[in-house]
Amino acid sequence: MAAVIELEDLQVKLGNRIILDRLTGSLSGRCVGLLGPNGSGKSTLINTMLGFYRPLAGRTRIFGTDVQTGLRELRAQIGYMPESDAFIADMSGVRFVRYMAEISGLPSGEAMERAHEAFFYVGLGEARYRKLGTYSLGMKQLAKLAQAIAHGPRLILLDEPTNGLDPEARQRMLQLVRDIRDTGEVTVLISSHLLRDIEDCCDQVLILKEGRIAALCNLEEERKANRKFLELEINQANPNGFLDSVKGLGCECATFGPGRLKIVLSDNIELRQLYRLAAQHSVQIRRMNYRRDSLEDIFLKAMAGRPAPPPPPALAGRANGSL
């Protein structure tokens, strides 16, 4: 898949502090998660992509266009939902979204039509004529999403979209993000410090720590790999016969405690074959888990280790910190 966002030795300095330190990587997922603890540089990276901050060194390319040289053209293709409040309090929701769509270049009539559609899409259809200042926090978040998508961008940048939302509103927001992602017409980049949000929506994740890339990995591939990694709990302490049979299928097998097995399935093996073998050896399978929380593992590993040092100039262009 072609890279949507390319970071090349990107360095951003604000005041006297280096906030982003030589980021190099290529983001090509349909939905990319930007993870990291508070202050790790997530929002700064988004702001740099939008051209709000000028990099000290390096460059960012979006859809192959350099942010510094083709900013205006790029901004027309980007929808941005900021983390903080961003609205005009005494304007009705639909008028505000129409206004923003018109600034993005939509003709007045089209902007009006798409503003209404965006409001219905995010589930605020009934509240679209109310003034934005009267909206609840969850409604304001949805209105921000509506203004980010109304002009039909190719890339949507969502900065902490579930901030301050109750569980129900959070689920609704994540469902919308998944819906947008699944249309295949747009790339979504979500910045968050919530692992579940990223895991629910994203197929690629960039983890930042202290302004450097701590990990850049493809979650989809991780998930595929994990689907072949089983943890079994059985009723026998030494199931040697069962283990030998499983190995005979070509799977890797190991015990990690009495009655507990880890199995890596080979490509052509289906689960029913395992059940069949268990029945043959009178083994009861009491619990079977796929390995889960892969992102949490990745995140914890990334946070435990030192952030990847900036690559030497010879390696510029390759993703650093990938697992």
Add this chain to the structure above:
Amino acid sequence: MAVYKRTYKAYRGALTPGWSRFTVLARYGFGNLFESRLFTAYTAFCLIPSLVGLVFVYLVNSTAVQALLGIRMGSAFQVNGFWFLNFLSAQTWMSFILTAWGAPGMISKDFANHSIQLYLSRPLSRTEYLLGKVSGLVALLSCTTWIPVMIVFFVQAQLAGHGWLWENLWIARAIFVSGMLWIVLMCLIALALSVWVRWRIAATALMFAVFFVLPGFGFALSIVLRTRWGWLLNLVHTLTMVSGDLFHVPLGRLQPGGGRLGGIVPLWADWASLLAVCVFCLWLLNRKLKAREVERG
């Protein structure tokens, strides 16, 4: 993204030309201002001096109406540069209230809830943002300052005969230049203060302070230090002197108290003072009008 389908769809239709985006801001700015009935009523009220001016010009030029009303307007009532200067001053004072009322709201609303970042994340530069806001204000203020005065000028030219127009064409130029000077200065000060304090009421109050309190300070400075340069802090006086020169009015006639309150500041200093204020406002706007503030440290 049809309503009934409720799915996301990218937009593939035609886009408006890039250069015209700032007009969207001007259009919406206008719309927001005139949502208030009081503001609309006051804008209409601002045109009353023009109606009075029209009636006056008609009276001066029509001996028949003078005879009908039993009045005689001799050479004491002349429609000349001094008359147009006073007429324009009346219009600009009405417009000052309009600016102080409307302008801060146009920008401070964008800063109050951080929506400025949404503007600037779109294909719109900071200059275009400012141009959009300023052009809306300039259009509104033009309609209440130099345009009505210019209409009165042409009515006068029509009533007085063709010779008058060619002899006094410089007045038309003075009306336009003076009017635009007032407008640009008021707009820049109002917008710069709004961006600086980001609170509508405070920006309005500061605007009154700049035009009414600062001159008092300048006057006190002039008295205490026995200098004439304190007058430069009086923007209204400075503008009046510059306009007076454009309208070919002797500057001594425009000096408050007939010059007893201090000497006249050279005209170049008045121009320099106006220029300095404009540059300062632009500097403030450039410094404060940003999508993101950078913390120093």
